[in-house]
Structures are given as C-alpha cells and as structure tokens.
Amino acid sequence: MGRIVPGRYGTKKDVITKKASRLFKEKGFSATSMRDLAEAIGIEAPSLYNHISGKSEILQEICFKVANLFTSHLNEVETGNIPVLQKIDRIIRFHIHMMLDEYESVYISDHEWKHLREPYLSNFKNQRRNYRARVAAIILEGIERREIKNIDPYVAVLTMLSAIGGIEMWQRSKKSVDAKTLEENIVCIFIEGIREQPVNQEILHSIKAGN
Amino acid sequence: MGRIVPGRYGTKKDVITKKASRLFKEKGFSATSMRDLAEAIGIEAPSLYNHISGKSEILQEICFKVANLFTSHLNEVETGNIPVLQKIDRIIRFHIHMMLDEYESVYISDHEWKHLREPYLSNFKNQRRNYRARVAAIILEGIERREIKNIDPYVAVLTMLSAIGGIEMWQRSKKSVDAKTLEENIVCIFIEGIREQPVNQEILHSIKAGN
DNA sequence: CCTACCGATCGGTAGG
DNA sequence: CCTACCGATCGGTAGG
Incomplete structure (x- = not known):
C-alpha cells in the first residue's frame, strides 16, 4: 500500500x-x-x-467535534427572536439531522466519551452539562410563558435528547422508514408532548367537577 | 480476606x-x-x-436477566384486557422503574450487549427485536382504534424506549428531581405526545384509572 | 511508511 | 481461594 x-x-x-x-x-x-x-x-x-499522538487523541477529536457543532447551533438558536416552541423544534431537528448525517461520530460522543482522558474528560462533561442547562432554560422560559406544560425542564431535556440519541439503530434499516417521516414523527411526539394543552385541562377540570 | x-x-x-x-x-x-x-x-x-466460566459469562447473566424481565412484563401486559394507551402507560412505567431500581444492569444491557459472544449475541438481538416488534404492534392497534395518532409505530417505540434508557444519568442527581416527578413527567410527555387529539374523555379516564 | 521491538497487561490455566 | 505462570495482545517507541 x-x-x-x-x-x-x-x-x-x-x-x-x-x-x-x-x-x-x-x-x-x-x-x-x-x-x-x-x-x-x-x-x-x-x-x-x-499523524496522531495516540489512540485517545482520536477519541478527543471525535467527541469535541460533535460537542462543538451542537454548541454552535445552540448559540444560533438562543439569539433568534422566535417563540420558545419553535426554538425547541429547531433543536430537536438539528439533533435528528446530526444523528442521520454523522451518526457514527454522534454515537461515539454519546457512548464512548467516558474513555476520554483528563483534562478532556472534565471539559467534555462540563460542556455537556452546560448545553443541557441552556436547553432546559429555554424550556423553563416556555413554561413561564405558558407555551409549555408544567414539567421539570431538565427531565424534558434528557427525555428529548436521549430519545433522539437512540435512533442511531435507525441507520441500518433506512428502507423501512424514510428520514422525513422519522423526523416529523419525533418532532410531533415531543412538541405535542410538552405543549400546554388547554383542551385537556378543560376536560380534566370537568371530570373533577363531576360533570 | x-x-x-x-x-x-x-x-x-x-x-x-x-x-x-x-x-x-x-x-x-x-x-x-x-x-x-x-x-x-x-x-x-x-x-x-x-464461580464463573469466564468474563463473557458475567455479561450474559446481566444482559439476559434484564431482557427476560422486560419480556415477562410484556407477556403480562399483552394478555391484560385494558385499553391500548393504558398498556403503553404500563410499559413506560415499567421501563422507568427498571431504570431506577436496576440501573446498572439495564445500562449494561443497553450499552454493552455488543460484547456478547455468539450464539448469545444473536439470541439477545433477536429477543430485543421481538420485544420492540410486540410493543410496536400494541401501538399499531392503538392507531387503528384511533386512540393514538397516525405515526410510525416503530419510530414511536424507539423514541420512547431510548428516551427512558437515557435517564440513567439521573441516578447520580437523585436529589434534584424525585422519582415520582420524573415518572409522571415522562409518562405525561409520551402519552400526550402520541395520543390522538382532540382527546376523548374515555381515554383520559382510563389513563387516570390506571395510575 | 516500514521493520523490529519494548514493557505492561490481558483472559485464563495448572496445580495445590 | 491461592501462587505461579502461559501465550496473546495491547499502546507505543526507536531508528531508518
């Protein structure tokens, strides 16, 4: 060769x-x-x-490349003057696209980061914690504006992000569901899952009132 | 010693x-x-x-113990004569409880199964595929009965199961959110996320009765 | 980019 | 349950 x-x-x-x-x-x-x-x-x-200093340098490259892409995108979303649910929509779609386009890197960043060495390990964990806290802050804002139902923001963040992180297996059976269906279904489940729903509240109220 | x-x-x-x-x-x-x-x-x-024949036997014990618990529970749920959304509710809650009570085993079953040796590797993958297909069948039934919105059943299954699989990190910060809040929030997001809308009173009732 | 090679560590066995 | 030990393989270096 x-x-x-x-x-x-x-x-x-x-x-x-x-x-x-x-x-x-x-x-x-x-x-x-x-x-x-x-x-x-x-x-x-x-x-x-x-070409590289060692095995762990490769892992560092992969994990931080992914982490930085997510952070950059979040920077954009945060500064946009759009409704909260639309921000969440954009974040969810970005995660799905990352998973579909760069699924090997994202998978490693999700599952193999623990093998990073210090100080990279601590840096990575900090960056990740920070990212989640910022997304949680967006959700909290949505709750205060009554666009999002009263759930724990951090639970909502972890639920959404880990759900999307799980669709990597998807890649193998691309044929069964196309990317667009996948994306719209997931967005649909979460946006309607977290959105404040006045209709349901009314029904709940009438049930409790004994009607 | x-x-x-x-x-x-x-x-x-x-x-x-x-x-x-x-x-x-x-x-x-x-x-x-x-x-x-x-x-x-x-x-x-x-x-x-x-006490053991080798390293891989330990992994087999862990992975199949978890897989069999999930399969056993699904057997129960399937035979129950209850509404579809209530079945999904039970499945979600079982996954959350497993994650909270046996999170180390469940984590390994989720993340380290690829290190199983044949024929255990194939058996595990088959059992897993089968489990998901059966949950997807329940969701499909819900769609046909118009209790669940028209989404791809398999996307819904993967979304739900991988979301719950991601809450393992939760264990470490038990203090910030108690288990009950965590559970209710996740159930709430998914049940309302997949439910056909507008809601009818019957379904809401059955969900409440199931708790 | 290669050959030759290092010390460390691996899963596991022999034998008691 | 231990000591002693095996061949295989690991990440990485020296030197060209």
Missing part, C-alpha cells in the same frame, strides 16, 4: 478519524486496537503515529 | 455479578479486567474462575 494521500478525503488525520469512528462505533473504543485501525486503513500500526 | 460467603448477598456468583455490573457500567465491559473485578471483591483474579 502507498501512503495516505490528502485529497477528497481530507488530510491523513481525517482519514484516520473517519475509519476510527466506524470501528469505535462497531466494537467500542476499548475493544478497538490500533492494529485493527491500521489494518482497516491499509497501513501498519506504527505508521498511525505519524 | 476470607472466602466469599453466601448469605444476604446471595450466592458467590451473585456477588461477582453485582460487582461486575458496577464496574462494567463505570468503565465499560472491555476496559474492565478480571483483575479489576477481583480487586473490587477482595480476592485474586484466578479465584473468580471457581
């Missing part, structure tokens, strides 16, 4: 990161050896170290 | 499985060595093999 050539696949490091994403996703970070990775690329294991 | 004594912690094998659950959850299956496990228990690594 010749050397890895930069080109339409990006730098050599990008090629390594891409191949590693697939392997880490399929076998897990710890169960993937540098020899597995090298073989998948078509080089010998020691050659990898010309 | 003396030998592991059976007693209020169950058999020696149970003690090993319990300790392993914690370690597999914190470090991952592959990153947990038999020496880590032995040290946590207070014995030498080779002594473990008097």
Whole structure:
C-alpha cells in the first residue's frame, strides 16, 4: 500500500478519524486496537503515529467535534427572536439531522466519551452539562410563558435528547422508514408532548367537577 | 480476606455479578479486567474462575436477566384486557422503574450487549427485536382504534424506549428531581405526545384509572 | 511508511 | 481461594 494521500478525503488525520469512528462505533473504543485501525486503513500500526499522538487523541477529536457543532447551533438558536416552541423544534431537528448525517461520530460522543482522558474528560462533561442547562432554560422560559406544560425542564431535556440519541439503530434499516417521516414523527411526539394543552385541562377540570 | 460467603448477598456468583455490573457500567465491559473485578471483591483474579466460566459469562447473566424481565412484563401486559394507551402507560412505567431500581444492569444491557459472544449475541438481538416488534404492534392497534395518532409505530417505540434508557444519568442527581416527578413527567410527555387529539374523555379516564 | 521491538497487561490455566 | 505462570495482545517507541 502507498501512503495516505490528502485529497477528497481530507488530510491523513481525517482519514484516520473517519475509519476510527466506524470501528469505535462497531466494537467500542476499548475493544478497538490500533492494529485493527491500521489494518482497516491499509497501513501498519506504527505508521498511525505519524499523524496522531495516540489512540485517545482520536477519541478527543471525535467527541469535541460533535460537542462543538451542537454548541454552535445552540448559540444560533438562543439569539433568534422566535417563540420558545419553535426554538425547541429547531433543536430537536438539528439533533435528528446530526444523528442521520454523522451518526457514527454522534454515537461515539454519546457512548464512548467516558474513555476520554483528563483534562478532556472534565471539559467534555462540563460542556455537556452546560448545553443541557441552556436547553432546559429555554424550556423553563416556555413554561413561564405558558407555551409549555408544567414539567421539570431538565427531565424534558434528557427525555428529548436521549430519545433522539437512540435512533442511531435507525441507520441500518433506512428502507423501512424514510428520514422525513422519522423526523416529523419525533418532532410531533415531543412538541405535542410538552405543549400546554388547554383542551385537556378543560376536560380534566370537568371530570373533577363531576360533570 | 476470607472466602466469599453466601448469605444476604446471595450466592458467590451473585456477588461477582453485582460487582461486575458496577464496574462494567463505570468503565465499560472491555476496559474492565478480571483483575479489576477481583480487586473490587477482595480476592485474586484466578479465584473468580471457581464461580464463573469466564468474563463473557458475567455479561450474559446481566444482559439476559434484564431482557427476560422486560419480556415477562410484556407477556403480562399483552394478555391484560385494558385499553391500548393504558398498556403503553404500563410499559413506560415499567421501563422507568427498571431504570431506577436496576440501573446498572439495564445500562449494561443497553450499552454493552455488543460484547456478547455468539450464539448469545444473536439470541439477545433477536429477543430485543421481538420485544420492540410486540410493543410496536400494541401501538399499531392503538392507531387503528384511533386512540393514538397516525405515526410510525416503530419510530414511536424507539423514541420512547431510548428516551427512558437515557435517564440513567439521573441516578447520580437523585436529589434534584424525585422519582415520582420524573415518572409522571415522562409518562405525561409520551402519552400526550402520541395520543390522538382532540382527546376523548374515555381515554383520559382510563389513563387516570390506571395510575 | 516500514521493520523490529519494548514493557505492561490481558483472559485464563495448572496445580495445590 | 491461592501462587505461579502461559501465550496473546495491547499502546507505543526507536531508528531508518
């Protein structure tokens, strides 16, 4: 095999990161050896170290690339002058798109982050906690404006984000449900699930009143 | 250290499985060595093999114990002559309770099953696929009866189950939200998220009666 | 990007 | 349940 050539696949490091994403996703970070990775690329294991400093650097690249994309998107959403439910709608759709477009990276960021080394581990956990707190703040605002029902904002955030995180298995059976149906169904479930519903409240009231 | 004594912690094998659950959850299956496990228990690594045949047997015990609990509960729910939304309500609550009571085992069953060996790996995947298909069938029935809105049943199942699977992080910050609030919030989001709207009084009644 | 190689650690066995 | 130990494999380095 010749050397890895930069080109339409990006730098050599990008090629390594891409191949590693697939392997880490399929076998897990710890169960993937540098020899597995090298073989998948078509080089010998020691050659990898010309492009990366070590196995954990690859994991760092993947996890923070994903985390930064989510953070950047949230920055945009927060500054927009749109209704709260529309903000939540945008966040949900972005998560779904990330899962469909970059599902290997997102999967690793969701499931393998614990193998990050310090100080990256702490940084990652902080960034994640911060992200969730900011989304929870949006939901809280919606509750105060009576656009969203009175639920615990953090429960709502975790429920939504982990639900979308679970659709990775989806990728394999793309045929059965197309992406658009998937997206609209999920958005529908959550938006109507968290939205304040005056009709239901009225019915509930009339039941309690004994009508 | 003396030998592991059976007693209020169950058999020696149970003690090993319990300790392993914690370690597999914190470090991952592959990153947990038999020496880590032995040290946590207070014995030498080779002594473990008097009680178990190998590392993968422990993972099998954990994964299938969880899978069988879910399957057993679904068997009960299916045979019950209750409205569809109430069946879904029961399933959701069972998943939440499992997550709160046995979160280490459930976490491993959710995240580490890929490290199972054949034929256990195939058996586990089959059992899981079967479980989801059966829950999807319940949802489909609800759609046909116009109790549930017209969404893809399998998307609804994955959304619900993976959302609940994500609340494991919850365990750590028990203080911030009590279990009852957590449960009611999640049930509320999903039941109202999938219910056909406008609501009719009968369904609301049956849900309330089910609690 | 390769060959040659390192110390550490792995899951597991032999034998008592 | 222990000590002693096995072959295999790990992440990574030296040197070219």
